[in-house]
Amino acid sequence: MKIITILSVISMIWRETSGLSCLTCSASSLQQCYATGKVKQCWQRQQVCYTEVRYEQPSQVTGLYTLKRVSAGCKQKYACMNDERQNPTNCYHGTPRSPQRCYRCCRSPQCVGMRVERSEPLCYDAMKKFFKRFDANEDGIVHAWEAQLQSEGRKMKSIAFFVTLFTGIKDFKQKGADFDKFQSVMSAWLEEQKLVADRNGNGKISFWEFYLFLRGQKALTNGGKVTQTEAKEMFTKLAQKQLEMDLCQFMDVYSGDVSKKLTVIKCKQRMYIPKYGTRKCTNYDISGSKCSFTCKRGYKLIGPTEVTCLRTGRWDKPRGPYCRAIKCPRFSQPNGGLMKCSRSNYAFSQCKTTCDAKTGFVMTGSGVSTCTETAKWTKPAACCSRPCPPFATLDLIMIFDSSSSVGKENWKKLLQFGANIIKSFHISDSTLRVGAFRYNKHVDVRTEIKMGEVNTFKELNERIHNIPYNGSGTLTGQALQHAYDYSLRVGGNRPNVRDVLLLFTDGVSQDDAVAPARRLKSMGVNVNVVGIKNMRGKLDQKQMEMMVSAPEEEHIMIISGGFDELTEKFVQRISKLVCGNPCKHFLT
Template sequence: MPAWDPVQCNPLFTKNSVCRCCCDDDFCNERALPCDENPTCPPAMNPTFGSVECSNMNFLNSTCSYKCNPGYNLVGDSEVGCFETSGGLVWERTAPKCERAECDALEAPERQNGRRRCSDSNKVGSSCIYSCDEGYELMGNLQINCNLDGKWSNESPTCIRVTCDIAATSNIANGETICEESNFYASVCVFSCRIGFYLEGDETTTCQQNGEWTVSKPTCQRVTCEKQDVEIGNGLSVCSDSNFYGSTCTFACDEGYLLIGPARVTCQDNFIWSTPPSFCEQITCEKQAYNDFENGDAECTDSNIYGSSCAFTCDDGYFLTGQDTIQCIGDGVWSNPPPSCQRETCGPADINPQNGLAECDQENKSFSKCKFSCGLQTDNWDIFGSNETACEKDPFTGTFEWTNDPPCCAKRCPPFAQVDLFLVLDSSSSVGKENWNKTVYFVKSVIDNFVVSSSDMLVAAIRYNRYIDTDSEILIGQYQDLKSTTDAIINLPYDGSGTLTGQALTYVREKMLTAPGNRPNVQDMVLVVTDGISKDDTAGPASELRSAKANVVALGVVNEKGSLKKDDIIDIAGDPEKTVLLESGFGGLTDDLVEVILNQICGDPCDRRNQYAEFIST
């Protein structure tokens, strides 16, 4: 029979191979016999990424042991046996497989402010490289590997926020640090110093990705000014705190020297003293004090140096004006202004009469002769006084004097009077309509004697009783010609009762004198016409009116009751010379009385010198 003992067949298990067989019959070893096929299980194949070893190949009862290469895990039973069934030999179970080993799954790196890149996920042999987001740094290994044992070579690293050394920016002496976000990455810290200190170094620093600040912490240094600027020669400087900020230095010079510049300076936060440096300069006085001395002689002890004294004398025909000796003193000036030798003169130098001229052949010098003229030398101007004078030496005093004073120049009055005339007319019931008409026509007769214009007389008027009739008031400057002015006056209405003269005088002061038409440089004259004793105080308001520089004239008319007295109207004018008491009643408003009022308006010609003063400027 055919042999099947595997040890006798070569090659093994090959049908019809030549075998050397041992048989149970007599033909043993006579010749080679063909090998029959041995009953077997299917061949046991090496698993992918592994190997198998069988106890008796794939023959009956052979046991095959499976194992995987490093990095692979066996999935299934590690041993499989070959057994016989009715259908033949079979493996008792399916051969196991070798699958790639894995390490534990890693946490998503995005949760940790970073990124991870793995070569093969979490499989054995995979390498994972970590990186962090900007502003974070890696704590741990940059790379971890999934080892053959299914374990990671190291713990997963973490990304922590980058910080810089907080001590590198804090506690700046004499200053402060303000950081946007503490000492974390990208935080910008700004340094500043308190007043009196300056920053040495950069003003800002930034925390970088490498955990280092961009620049080192600066220092606050004390502000100083240039020390040599306050070191003063020929004098002394005393400083409250050397040349540091806020120090105040005071200067003083030695005798004979003058401080040029301020006596005190302060070191400012811009490293500069509050003013340029001061210095001590030898005191000298102006040489012109004696060099320019004319018509005389000056002798000085030490030229113009501090302490020198100079004595002055004049030539014949001149007199010394000022001190005859002056000394150069500590502040670099002469003790007195230098004198001068002046030609003998008469004083005052300007002898032009107001509204007139003086024509002199040698000004006001000795023996000068002058002639006076008034106005524009027209018939409208009058001269009051001598029309000539001369500068001559007084034989008794030895001084030169004018032989005559300047005359008064006044424009002929009437018709010319440069005044603002305010009429205050009593229209109480005691006056009566007939006497009222006499009053206004009397006033018209007075005004008819004058030129009314913006350059001459202007007239305002009110009538009063218990009340002030503002409706019929004639405002100053409202009429600027004679006819319209007198027409307005004679048309003033009449009514009312009671007499409150004090109230009327107050109205004149508060309202009429302050009206826009009242000319500021023209005399204000107030003419009060009343027939009764006022029911209110007149002395006080009248005094206040006169204090406002108004020239007040009072005309009192004694009515039928005859109660008005001289003293009553003196309280109004404040001067008996400016008071008229008409005891004959309203019938006494005659042309003679007009002349009296004209004299009050025109007054002393020399008192009218300020009128028409614009002549001087023409």
């Protein structure tokens, strides 16, 4: 009877609780341990909580041994310490390339973590921050490629590490994980990180534990070294004046500054330095880096001037720029001369023109022109031509106003004046071709001299002086329309030679002369007007300005002294007017 009583007492003493509570579980992962385990009161002789982690089976992909079983609960102090001496205190401090059994003893219920009912998930703000770090394209879903990006960004030895964590989520590789699913997976993983950091198992993280944890992360990745100063800044940012961090503070700093430091997202597509150009990046090809491009002198940048590496591991503009050589319009070789360019028609090329003086060619314009970076020449190309007059390669139409205000005597002077202008030129099929007609209220087609019909001055002079004078009215518009419809379309008009129209009048047009003048100018005709002031006629300066080619002041000549002033002086001036720029006699 005494023996039974003693055993009962001993049993009661054994069963007395120690006041310590531990999370008790046997699961295949820490996440499952939290989900299915229960917090139990320890017996009196069970003075510590224990955690046992076993890595027992290697991955066929990476060769690393994966987490197979997690056990946790209450244990006798010395038995637990004995297991702890025989095994590493934390497998996470090493690289599981062989079967491992890790043991930890602590006197805090936070040794593994207490599963407590909460109105909101554990460390919600820190988890939200971590979710945003993974959600690179900001669509509210963490996709498999984004999880892979984080693994690669940390240069993890298993680049599919984070993807593997999510394999328990149905259709993760196809649909990804929203915040709730992400939280269910990553909350356990983040608490594992806290267990790794909590070396003394007191449920708090001191600075030195935090710093050693960051250094230990380098063993799990191939880079991302954190200095003691940086670790101090991260720690004090949240712990502030406290000497230790709690779980949420640790998760907050880990999901923020630590992950930012350890994770280096790079843009995989190589952004080449353009040929003949330069590239300057703020941070190489790492996310957030901006690369700007420039080209060497003489080249123009085609494409974006700046690209940015995004958090998605892609450049915001997938195609980089290139440098294209700046070119000016190509000059053609001058007729009767030679042009030599230092760099063809590329930027900074200098082109020099020389003319064949032995055959009578002279230069018009500047002999030197340089191609600028704006793709324009500093000066127009010079041309080589024989002196004008007498040499001109033109198709000339002369139109004489024979209205009643002119009078017979003045008519003779006008025809002689026209003949004297032609006399100053060399006339032939290959140089100057001339057509002429008169008008009043009608166009005299019977006596019209067709373009190219006469190619000697003698015959042309005779035909001009035989143009009769009669009639009345000044329908200048009708005359210009005849030149447009017929005179400049006959077979003698050369297609590649400049057309010049020379109109002699002493009065205001009685019909619309502006519209047909515009039609002539639109087909490339150089329209000129010689206005002769006459007592019986009246000139309209504005009407003439609207008729002639631009600039107006170079294509209008007013003879204020009337028909008596049709002298050699004006012959020379009008000859120069007809000549214009010899470089434009030929059309390209």
